[in-house]
Amino acid sequence: MARQHITTTINGDSAEFLCDTEQTLLDVLRDELRLTGSKEGCASGDCGACSVTLDGRLVCACLVLAAEVEGREVTTIEGMASGDQLHPLQQKFLDHAALQCGVCTPGFLVAAKALLDRNPDPTETEVRYWLAGNLCRCTGYDKIVRAVLDTAAEMRT
């Protein structure tokens, strides 16, 4: 079966690729575009390690078919820093030691940014429920939540 030719925007740059019908956005980001920051932890939308945004909406890239992003805007972890300036969330994750092995970190950062973009002053409970779709097995979530709350506080000033 012929592959599909898709044109889309990724992290503000126009991008194009060929994909099979059954390939997911995650497959294509990693295997076709070599944007390996988004990770596959489960391929069933349960772990959030592949979190990206699609037209500003937080999604699991493993649950989006690659063909679906034709003409739309995708942002990934690779688009979070600006040049050599880390996003405040990225810096706070480092300051708070909110990562140990780091494999879930890109997903958490994309998800946390999506939260702060829509709610700049979340409570701890709101942070925890928003991030409930991102699994971490190393940190127990404590320092991640602290980093997000601290970033929110700093970004509000």
Add this chain to the structure above:
Amino acid sequence: MARIVLTGNLRLYTEGVTELELESGSIRSLLRELRRRYPDIPEDIEDELAISIDGVLHQDDWFAKIEPDSEVHLLPRIAGG
């Protein structure tokens, strides 16, 4: 003479003896003497052991010193995760 305590299943090779006294020296000389006294003990027994000398844990350490007043425990090898 150092006091040697055999824990776990080692006693099955020594007819139930779990405590003995052996000449001090090193872990390697200890194991050789033990195998000399109890030939049923497998050649490669040290690969399955951790050895505590006066409370300090050794694993794969032939030349660790055993003093005349040392207390030595032979334990199963420790593997973590």
Add this chain to the structure above:
Amino acid sequence: MAAAVEKIFDDAVTDRKTRDKSLKWVGTRASRPDGVDKVTGRAKFGADTYLPNMLHGKVLRSPHAHARIKSIDMSKALALPGVKAGVTRDDFPDYPAGAVQPAGEMVINYRDMTRNIMAREKALYEGHAVAAVAAVNERVARQALSLIEVDYEVLPHVIDVDEAMKPGAPLVREDLITEGVEPTPQEPSNIAKRVEFGHGDLDSGFSKADVIIERSFKTQPVHQGYIEPHACLASFSEDGQAELWCSTQGHYVARGHCAKLLQMDVSKLRVTCSEIGGGFGGKTVVYLEPLALALSRKSCQPVKMVMTRDEVFRASGPTSGASMDVRVGATKDGSITAGEAILRFQAGAFGGSPVPAAAQCAFAPYDLENVKTVGFDVLCNRPKVAAYRAPGAPLGEYAVESVIDELAKTLEIDPLEFRLRNAAKEGTDSSYGPKFGPIGCVETLETAQSHEHYLAPLKPGQGRGVASGYWFNIGGQTSATLNLCEDGSVALVVGTPDIGGSRASLTMMAAESLGVELDKVRPLIGDTSALGYNMLTGGSRVTFAGGIAVHGAATDMITQLRERAAATWDIPVEDVEWHEGQAVAMNGYKNREDPMGLLDIAKDMAKSGGPIVGRCSTNAQGAGPSFGCHIVDVDVDKETGRVSVARYTVIQDAGKAVHPSYVEGQYQGGAVQGIGWALNEEYIYDENGKVENSGFLDYRVPVCSDVPMIDTVIVEVPNPTHPYGVRGVGETPLVPPLAAISNAVENALDIRFTELPMSPPRVLAAIESVG
């Protein structure tokens, strides 16, 4: 090298008090050298590399829990266009029983390992690898799998540990005679081994008790739950040399296993460890790597293999499920007179569960005159168990700490006070034999007693529980190199994969030992060709043994730096000392020469003798054990049976916390894994022995909204065998939670659960049957 290492220890003991006051980096929360790559997605994990001409490998796995494999026909699969190679049991050597070899910290039975990576006579669990193919892309590889024809003769299976021990149970190995039993059994069984530990006289001990509590416990197997599935990329050349990139806790160990399974020289296989997305013990063994190498050798193309989450659950090694009986007796005034535990652990398809360690650790927090623990290692039709953080200890201590709690309640003694009255101390004969050196058991209990959490009142309906925990920790072979660069900066090369921030701690110790700015030392994790042997990252050994190696390399480098300065100044080397990162002329030559720092010496090192490289290769001994105490408050929803953790505090002895943030991280991560194990996680099997919940939706690990902040207290009782006093901390945090949470639930409901997990259906059923 032994002499050099001994000198380090002497320095440590005499200088520690002065050293602690003047520490510049050790004990601070320095920035992590690999951090930026991890927060930008730049860091490369196991599945993140690609090579030209790369093939994709896929594994055909047994759909049956137990079946004889009569034949495997690969012909149609190999004929499919795009398929470049296939392997089965015929492509791997058979090793006889007794082909046992030390590999890293474990003794490996290669007869078992060759069968675990690829089934031979029988498929021993659902998910057992039966064949593998490599094809030009994943789609073709999957198609090829569907064309492989396997003739199975399905056999009865057994999974539950108690069922597997019954006479007449289906035998996983038809010729297995139990080791460790006298007289030697005549009939085969599923019991691979019996072990026994203890000292004293149990009967006499129990006869002195005023109260004896006896309980039986049952737990289900759980998985380590690392978010990154197993992944590797293998590349064989036509001349028999190979490169392997893999996500592993130990690339030297992986190299050894793969070389043995592929029957090649170890030195011809170069293994690079990727960043690793969690391991917890589950990535100390190989699954895909030998298969990818074999496929690459056949096709002479690189082969990438990645497990799906489904495969991780079905085919990689989880922990044991266990069945345990514990009996403890005490006098009215709270003195334990005797303790006994009988532990039965699932080993999976091959022997080697952590039941010996469980038997040794179960009573470790206590000073007991009479104690006996017996362990049974039992085969069943599940994947071979792999380590999970202090393997064995969480289970043994779950059972014992639950009974200890009941005893304290029956005797009306505060649970922490009861533990303190019987606590192991320096000089105590441990429950597994040796006398303890300096340990932090009492310190963690006393800290808990006076902690604000323990003193805070409970809300109505809440319950509070405490439990102690212990793990031995290990040292092991470790090599490190410090290379002086021509501009005075230093490259640190280590050989232990960084699972949780160890690059930071090792760099901090190197900078501290050298007396230089932290930013001047940059770490690199070398591949297997870069250094002498390194045992894997596990056993809570990296900060301990890695620290000894790094300090040793720094000491070696300092000797060379002093020699170069002395030669440059034309004075005896005895008159040159190293202070705060500089060579300083002393005695009669003081003030005659300006001190020389790293840059001063480095810029002329070519002329003064050549490259300056500090080295240390050692087999670190004397790992200090780590004790912990957890306090947990729970709420129980009586309508749904859901147990929620309202508050959690971890108190644990680190010896010396090199980087407090990452020590806290270990405490918090282990506690939350324990919460999952206690409340939700379990493998669910159908009547055919197949896993029903092989994904994160139904294998329920804790999510962010399930848990509160995890408070931590780092206790420091220095370990005298380490230059900075370090004890390993990574494993102990998983040991107390199971009992602490169970004890909290008992406190809330007055119902003692003796089965894990305490999931909502079980809790609800218990509440309804009581009320």
